Amino acid sequence: MKQLVILSGKGGTGKTSVVAAFAHLASAGPFAGQVILADADVDAANLELVLHPKRLDTEPFRGGEVAVIDEDQCVQCGDCESICRFDAIVETDAGWIVDPVACEGCAACVHQCPTASIAMQEQTVGEYAYSDSLYGPLHHAHLYPGQESSGKLVTEVRQRACRQALDEQRPLVLIDGPPGIGCPVIAAVSGADLALLVTEPTVAGLQDLRRALQTLRHFGVPALVCINKADVYPVGAQGIDAYCRANGIDTVARVPFDPSVPGAMVAGAAVTAYRPDAPASLALSAVWQQVVAVLAKDLPGAAPAATVGDAARNNPD
Template identity: 45%
Template sequence: MREIVVISGKGGTGKTSITAALADLAHREQPVMLCDLDVDAPDLHLLLEPDRAETQQFVSGFEAVIDPAACVNCGLCVGLCRFDAIRQGPRGCGIAPMRCEGCKVCVQFCPAGAIAFNPRHCGQWWVSSMRFGPMVHAQLFPGSENSGRLVALLKKEARERAKAQGIELLLCDGAPGIGCPVISSLSGAGAALIVTEPTPSGLHDLLRVADLCAHFRIPAAVVINKFDLNIQNSAQIERQCSQRGLPVLGLLPHDDVVVRAMVLGKCITELPASGFSEALRSVWQRLPELSSHSPRPGDLNIKPKP
């Protein structure tokens, strides 16, 4: 099974629009399993309108809960909590769930045994169907943690379901940045497609996520979105990629078709042909060059930074 993860060192580069368009191009040639791994702020469903066939709850970690009937209002837990999550009132103490870090100190030292340590309900994940095939996606509740663990769960489910259905391509929309969700997104991937933009922050974050791919020996390539907004910066990005052995698979122009597609709830490739969609087709045709082999130590031609 080929597994391609579309990532970006920063948000706002157009990663989700590009992933959706690649899913459209892929399903015209072969069955594809789509997985949205941006669990903190998913938006791929806005374009693909998946039909949620299966809903599962995501439970991870624990949180303290005070039983008001058992609380003697001694206030000991208030002083012990290092996260300022407990407040004492005239009728007893209460815990703010958004502040509780699940350290269990209050549970351990409550003299009345009034504090329970319950599993924390952090979000939901779904198995859906959309116009390009099956899709696995999720949503963490605001302020919830363990996004890396949820990403790992989604990838496991997507792989198993793709194998059961005989699907040989898994296309993942990863989270922005280089943190835990991105590391989890790259785990076991066959290739990474990095989407960047011709800005100083775009270049800076591209190099960070490229270093991350190199660390895990994941073959990576680059797409420069809106390259014609700053030709000089785009040329600088291409030079940096050349020095690091990172192929640039495509230069996508700034095009109003992207906004029109969003307004219509469509992928860019579902609208009449444009310079943007043709450039994307070229990227899709070149992707097999990157992901046709399993990465091994020494496969990447990573050169030191200048």
């Protein structure tokens, strides 16, 4: 079983449109009936707007615990406020309360409260869903607005998708990753077989691509790069090409700017299904063929670079 994750660093480069196109393309070729889909962008879960999933199962997702002050027992000493390093204890007219969003769940206040008025409470911060979609089984999730620990939810979504792939002996899990380079991204990529980075030829796109590639290298995940809207700023596309070449990364393809892409989004369809002959669709089909070819080879895992994180992991004292 192989795990392919689509990432971008910078948001809005067309990641989800690429995943939707891949899901559609995979449903027809040699991968027909072989793919499990996972939407790991849990705080902007857009893949379902294209895949039209029929929910088979929904489960609440419990995040970490947060502190809750019992106002009847609280003597308003404010000790909790002074020790909280996350500015989560807030004074109101009714006394001290915990801001559940700012609360880190460390329980420092629980230990410090002289009247034992603070307890930890588990929170439901989102939901995990399993659906049957247009192009195969879809594991997805929604983090409620403003909640924490999407990394944990991403891990859950990915694990469930992989478990199903193993159980049903499906060879490919296709993962729509989150933007950025932090916890949710790490949760989406660590241990994946291949990452396709969708970038755009802008100064911001290149800067974020660099950080995303460094992150992948850190976690030893091989990467391919696809430049979306490549013709909007050819100089920028050349800059990305040059950067990738210098870092030994294959730039698999360029996808042209094409109004069919937002058109497909509005129609709620994968662009390759919406207008199979549109320039973006043809380019994406070519990218998909290249990705399949790379996945088919047994990829040697890139060696993780020795970095601060590793040093911290191996030698904290």
